[in-house]
Amino acid sequence: MAKNKKNSIFLNYFKPSLYVENVSKINIASLKSSGIKLIICDLDNTLISLSERMPSKEALEFIKSVKLSEIEFVLFSNNIRSRVENFAKKAEVEHYFWDCKKPLISKMTYIHKKFNLNKDEIIMIGDQVITDILFANRSYIKSILVTPLKRSAEGNKITNWVENIILKNLEQKNILHEGFYTEGELGEKYEIL
Numbered sequence: 001m002a003k004n005k006k007n008s009i010f011l012n013y014f015k016p017s018l019y020v021e022n023v024s025k026i027n028i029a030s031l032k033s034s035g036i037k038l039i040i041c042d043l044d045n046t047l048i049s050l051s052e053r054m055p056s057k058e059a060l061e062f063i064k065s066v067k068l069s070e071i072e073f074v075l076f077s078n079n080i081r082s083r084v085e086n087f088a089k090k091a092e093v094e095h096y097f098w099d100c101k102k103p104l105i106s107k108m109t110y111i112h113k114k115f116n117l118n119k120d121e122i123i124m125i126g127d128q129v130i131t132d133i134l135f136a137n138r139s140y141i142k143s144i145l146v147t148p149l150k151r152s153a154e155g156n157k158i159t160n161w162v163e164n165i166i167l168k169n170l171e172q173k174n175i176l177h178e179g180f181y182t183e184g185e186l187g188e189k190y191e192i193l
C-alpha cells in the first residue's frame with residue numbers, strides 16, 4: 001500500500017496539465033485568458049517529425065497564432081543547433097534553444113532571465129513525458145502533452161523504451177490514458193508538483 005502510494009506520487013511528475021492530440025488542437029485564446037504569457041515548445045515530434053526539416057503548414061499556423069495572441073514563443077529542443085536553428089529561421093522564431101537536455105532544468109535560468117515571468121505564466125508543450133513533461137513539473141510550470149507526430153523506431157531507443165514504460169504505468173494508475181484527450185479549455189484545477 002505504502003509502496004503503491006509512493007509509486008503514484010513519483011508518476012505525478014510525468015502528468016501534464018493538459019493532454020491534446022496535436023498543437024493545432026491547443027486553444028490559444030484559453031491559454032491567453034488563463035494568464036499564459038510564454039510558451040516553451042519542443043520541436044521533434046511536437047512541431048515536426050524527426051524525418052522532416054521544414055516547418056509544416058500546421059506548425060507555421062500554430063506559431064503564427066501564438067504570435068497573434070501576443071504570447072511569447074520559445075523553441076526549446078534537445079536536438080542539435082543546426083536542426084533547431086534551421087527550423088527557427090524558416091518559421092521566423094526569434095527565441096530558440098538547442099541541446100536543452102530536458103528533463104534537466106538548467107536552461108530555465110535563461111528563460112527566467114530573458115522574460116522575467118512568474119512560473120504560472122509559462123507553459124511547456126511537448127510530446128514526451130520523460131523529457132518535456134518531467135522538465136515542466138520539475139520547473140513548476142504548466143504543461144501540455146501532445147501525441148508524437150510519428151511514433152517510430154527513430155530517435156533514442158532507450159528514451160523510447162523508458163517513455164513507453166512510464167506511459168504504461170500512468171495508464172495503470174489511471175493518471176493518463178493514451179488517446180484520451182482533454183481538449184480545449186485550460187482546466188482550472190492543476191495538480192502540478
Ligand SMILES: [Mg+2]
Nearest residue numbers: 042044045127
Ligand atoms: Mg519531442
